[in-house]
Amino acid sequence: MPDVPELNSVIHGKLRLALLSLLAGVEEAEFTWLREKTGSTDGNLGAQLLKLEEAGYLVVEKKFVLRKPVTLYRITELGRRELAAYVRALKQLLGSALHETGA
Amino acid sequence: MTDQETRKDLEDRFHLIEDMVQQGRRTTQYWGWCFLLWGVAYLAATAWGSATGKPAIAWAVTMIAASVLTSLIAKMKASGKRTTIVGRSVMIFWITIGGALFLICYSTSLTGHAEVHSFAAAIETLIGTAHLASGWLLRWKTQIFNGLLWWGAAVASCLVQADRVGWIFIGMTLAGFVAFGVYLMVLESRAVSRGKLVVHA
Numbered sequence: 001m002p003d004v005p006e007l008n009s010v011i012h013g014k015l016r017l018a019l020l021s022l023l024a025g026v027e028e029a030e031f032t033w034l035r036e037k038t039g040s041t042d043g044n045l046g047a048q049l050l051k052l053e054e055a056g057y058l059v060v061e062k063k064f065v066l067r068k069p070v071t072l073y074r075i076t077e078l079g080r081r082e083l084a085a086y087v088r089a090l091k092q093l094l095g096s097a098l099h100e101t102g103a
Numbered sequence: 104m105t106d107q108e109t110r111k112d113l114e115d116r117f118h119l120i121e122d123m124v125q126q127g128r129r130t131t132q133y134w135g136w137c138f139l140l141w142g143v144a145y146l147a148a149t150a151w152g153s154a155t156g157k158p159a160i161a162w163a164v165t166m167i168a169a170s171v172l173t174s175l176i177a178k179m180k181a182s183g184k185r186t187t188i189v190g191r192s193v194m195i196f197w198i199t200i201g202g203a204l205f206l207i208c209y210s211t212s213l214t215g216h217a218e219v220h221s222f223a224a225a226i227e228t229l230i231g232t233a234h235l236a237s238g239w240l241l242r243w244k245t246q247i248f249n250g251l252l253w254w255g256a257a258v259a260s261c262l263v264q265a266d267r268v269g270w271i272f273i274g275m276t277l278a279g280f281v282a283f284g285v286y287l288m289v290l291e292s293r294a295v296s297r298g299k300l301v302v303h304a
Contacts, residue, residue: 014119017119017123018119019123021120021121021122024123025187026187027186029186037123090113090117090120093113094114094117
């Protein structure tokens with residue numbers, strides 16, 4: 001029986017997974033862009049981003065552009081590595097699921 | 104953990120990752136309106152210039168108006184930004200090519216040293232270069248083909264009689280800017296209707 005890989009619980013939440021994947025494809029992104037792409041509410045989005053930040057998977061930068069506050073998010077190297085490991089584990093699990101169903 | 108997780112759920116997560124990474128990388132198709140606007144501006148300037156016989160004024164007014172409109176619409180459409188290296192490279196390329204076009208157009212029209220064949224070929228080469236480079240950066244065959252068409256038009260402009268050069272430019276503006284812009288806008292509206300999703304925690 002092959003080892004079943006563990007999925008990282010911080011990344012596993014769908015919104016957190018979506019956020020980390022979005023940030024993996026860009027250099028940095030504004031809060032409003034992440035909200036638009038995920039269709040999430042401000043409160044939920046803020047809470048999930050905070051969890052990712054606390055895990056060290058992303059960094060936040062707050063600044064003023066033309067006197068307007070702008071919050072920018074950037075994925076860290078750790079976040080990128082963990083997302084890659086999550087994708088590998090997911091692929092392995094999908095492979096196992098295919099074997100179990102005999103597909 | 105796989106007891107409760109179905110294969111479908113795992114697949115959904117996999118597709119979610121792919122979709123989201125792709126969302127961040129989309130760049131040019133959201134600028135369809137910009138290609139359309141500049142195509143219409145080129146046509147308006149050409150028509151105005153030939154109708155009044157004062158192309159320098161027609162082009163100056165139209166290009167400045169198009170620049171102002173571009174920045175206004177871009178600000179209105181931006182509901183939040185993200186930055187990618189590819190996106191920034193493409194934007195910088197178009198801005199520098201735009202600057203080069205502006206310099207060529209005004210230095211030649213103000214000094215009166217423009218020769219119609221080489222003038223049109225230079226403009227078409229620059230526009231083709233911008234399309235080709237951004238298509239190459241984005242690995243997008245449609246835009247690479249558009250760039251090659253402009254380069255072909257530049258060669259054709261050197262081969263035809265002077266009175267045909269303007270028609271080549273108008274034809275290429277219609278195909279390479281107006282039609283290309285409309286095509287991008289159709290792609291964008293399809294992507295928006297497909298990509299309307301809400302991700303729950």
